[in-house]
Structures are given as structure tokens and as C-alpha cells.
Amino acid sequence: MNKVITTLLTAATLLVSASSTAADKLTIATEGAWAPFNYVDSSGTIKGFDVDIANALCAEMKVECKIVINDWDGMIPSLKNRKFDAIVSSMSVTKDRLKQVDFTDKYYSGGLRFVAMKGKEFKNDPAALKGKTIGAQRSTIASQYLEDELGDVVDIKLYDSQEKVYLDAQSGRLDGFLSDELPTHAWLQSDKAKNFTFTGEAFAKDDIIGIAVRKNDKLKGKINKALATIIANGTYAEINKAYFPFTVY
Incomplete structure (x- = not known):
């Protein structure tokens, strides 16, 4: 009986650990071909306004941020198939897209x-x-x-x-x-x-640009909260200033 209890406790610990790890990391997709919002520089590094916003949101949510590149045409299907958690790639909020995914509040227009x-x-x-x-x-x-x-x-x-x-x-x-x-x-x-x-x-x-997440994903609320914070504390303005001489919000 003690062995059974020990095994169950170990399994439960592993499940909690795995869940925590997943919650502490976000995989975010961008196209990498839409400068200056998202692009790949000569060294192969993914950069741009979208990328900086994604990293700022992850920092505010205190999660590790992994940025991946995905072809534009396959963005929403790949999100729905759980290849990543969110799309930060200058995606416009449209009625057709809202049938497939949810969007956060706007992060620029x-x-x-x-x-x-x-x-x-x-x-x-x-x-x-x-x-x-x-x-x-x-x-x-x-x-x-x-x-x-x-x-x-x-x-x-x-x-x-x-x-x-x-x-x-x-x-x-x-x-x-x-x-x-x-x-x-x-x-x-x-x-x-x-x-x-x-x-x-x-x-x-x-034209409103938002961050796409899967339908009914609680991540939407977390991102909205983080987005409001980086707008209020000036982080958003600093990112904006690095790319444009005018506000894009």
C-alpha cells in the first residue's frame, strides 16, 4: 500500500511540475517577413516591433518567451493545432478570423x-x-x-x-x-x-491589430492585462519610438 501511495504521489508531482513548466513558457509565432514589425536579420535573429511587444508581454507575465516563425497562410491552422500558443504577427481582427480564433485587445491600428x-x-x-x-x-x-x-x-x-x-x-x-x-x-x-x-x-x-489565441483560451485575459500594463508604464511607448516617429496605437 505504501508503495502504491508513493507511486501516486510521485506521478502527481510530475504532473504538477509539467503543468507549471508549460504555464511558465509561451511559444509565440510571427511571420518573420513583415519589416519593421517582424523580420529576420542577417545573423538569423528574429526582430521587429511585434517581437519586442511579444517579449515585453512575456516579461510582464513572468513567463519564458519562445518566438518561432510560421508561414502566413498557415498561421491560424497551426495555432488551432497547438503548434504555438499565440500569434503576434500584425494580424488584423476580421469577422472571418473571429470564427476560428479569439483576439486580444488591439496592440496597434x-x-x-x-x-x-x-x-x-x-x-x-x-x-x-x-x-x-x-x-x-x-x-x-x-x-x-x-x-x-x-x-x-x-x-x-x-x-x-x-x-x-x-x-x-x-x-x-x-x-x-x-x-x-x-x-x-x-x-x-x-x-x-x-x-x-x-x-x-x-x-x-x-483596421485593428490584435494577438490571436485559441478559442476560449484563458491566455487572452492574461495577455490583455499585461498589454494594459505595458501601455500604462511606458514600455509600449519606448518600443513604438524605436520604430516610428509617430504613435501606431
């Missing part, structure tokens, strides 16, 4: 904006865009807008990553492209984008 070569005739109204080839990253708010609003007007080219959109624009295979304003703002500061400019004002500025 953005808008859409067209980009074209400087000196090139490019107006943002449907009549002027008719017949033009416009690019966007697949499965984004930008691609959804093009398909919903301009699908019968323009030739839409979709790409697996934003970097491929930039490359085709630079190669002259696109008349222009549509993207989130904030990452494109950073790209336009680079030498390789010196021949490009925004055209028109930003729109769809009610």
Missing part, C-alpha cells in the same frame, strides 16, 4: 495605402485603375480589399510575402501595390524604394 513609382500616372479611383496590375500579399486586408472592391477592374497579383510584392514592384511587373501603411512607410525610407511613393491618403483606418 493601421490603414491601407497604394504605392506606385514616382512620376507615374496613378490615381486611386476605379476608373483610373482599370486594366492596371496591382499587387498585394495573399490573405491580408489589402488582398481582400482588392478582390472585394476592384476585382472586376484591375489585374490582381497576390504573393506569399510582402517582400515578393516589393521585388515585383521594383522589377516593373506591377503598376502599383496595396499594403498596410505602416510597414510600407518603413520600406519607403530605404534606398531600394527611393523611386516609389504613396499615392493618395490612407483608408480602412479602422
Whole structure:
């Protein structure tokens, strides 16, 4: 009997230990191809605004933070299959996504904006865009807008990553492209984008960016609490300042 009790106690201890270990560590996914929000530098290190926010949240929650890269198209399926605990990858909160996952409070907001070569005739109204080839990253708010609003007007080219959109624009295979304003703002500061400019004002500025977690996961509440804290104590502002000369919140 004593041996049985000892065995049960040992098993229970191991279960508690395993549970504590899981609770003390979060695996967070990001795309790694959406600079300056998430990208991989020349040394292979994952960096960016999203990454810094994720690490700040983990620090506030006092958990170990493991950042992993996942392809954009497979983000939500992989989250649902428990390959990681949350997505911090500039993901917009949409009705379709809310059917599959839960989102935390916003951690920044953005808008859409067209980009074209400087000196090139490019107006943002449907009549002027008719017949033009416009690019966007697949499965984004930008691609959804093009398909919903301009699908019968323009030739839409979709790409697996934003970097491929930039490359085709630079190669002259696109008349222009549509993207989130904030990452494109950073790209336009680079030498390789010196021949490009925004055209028109930003729109769809009610675009809310949140952190995705599995349905009914209590992690949502913990992240919301940590997010409110880093906003209140100035940590968020310091991260913001490192990437943008204006607030993105």
C-alpha cells in the first residue's frame, strides 16, 4: 500500500511540475517577413516591433518567451493545432478570423495605402485603375480589399510575402501595390524604394491589430492585462519610438 501511495504521489508531482513548466513558457509565432514589425536579420535573429511587444508581454507575465516563425497562410491552422500558443504577427481582427480564433485587445491600428513609382500616372479611383496590375500579399486586408472592391477592374497579383510584392514592384511587373501603411512607410525610407511613393491618403483606418489565441483560451485575459500594463508604464511607448516617429496605437 505504501508503495502504491508513493507511486501516486510521485506521478502527481510530475504532473504538477509539467503543468507549471508549460504555464511558465509561451511559444509565440510571427511571420518573420513583415519589416519593421517582424523580420529576420542577417545573423538569423528574429526582430521587429511585434517581437519586442511579444517579449515585453512575456516579461510582464513572468513567463519564458519562445518566438518561432510560421508561414502566413498557415498561421491560424497551426495555432488551432497547438503548434504555438499565440500569434503576434500584425494580424488584423476580421469577422472571418473571429470564427476560428479569439483576439486580444488591439496592440496597434493601421490603414491601407497604394504605392506606385514616382512620376507615374496613378490615381486611386476605379476608373483610373482599370486594366492596371496591382499587387498585394495573399490573405491580408489589402488582398481582400482588392478582390472585394476592384476585382472586376484591375489585374490582381497576390504573393506569399510582402517582400515578393516589393521585388515585383521594383522589377516593373506591377503598376502599383496595396499594403498596410505602416510597414510600407518603413520600406519607403530605404534606398531600394527611393523611386516609389504613396499615392493618395490612407483608408480602412479602422483596421485593428490584435494577438490571436485559441478559442476560449484563458491566455487572452492574461495577455490583455499585461498589454494594459505595458501601455500604462511606458514600455509600449519606448518600443513604438524605436520604430516610428509617430504613435501606431
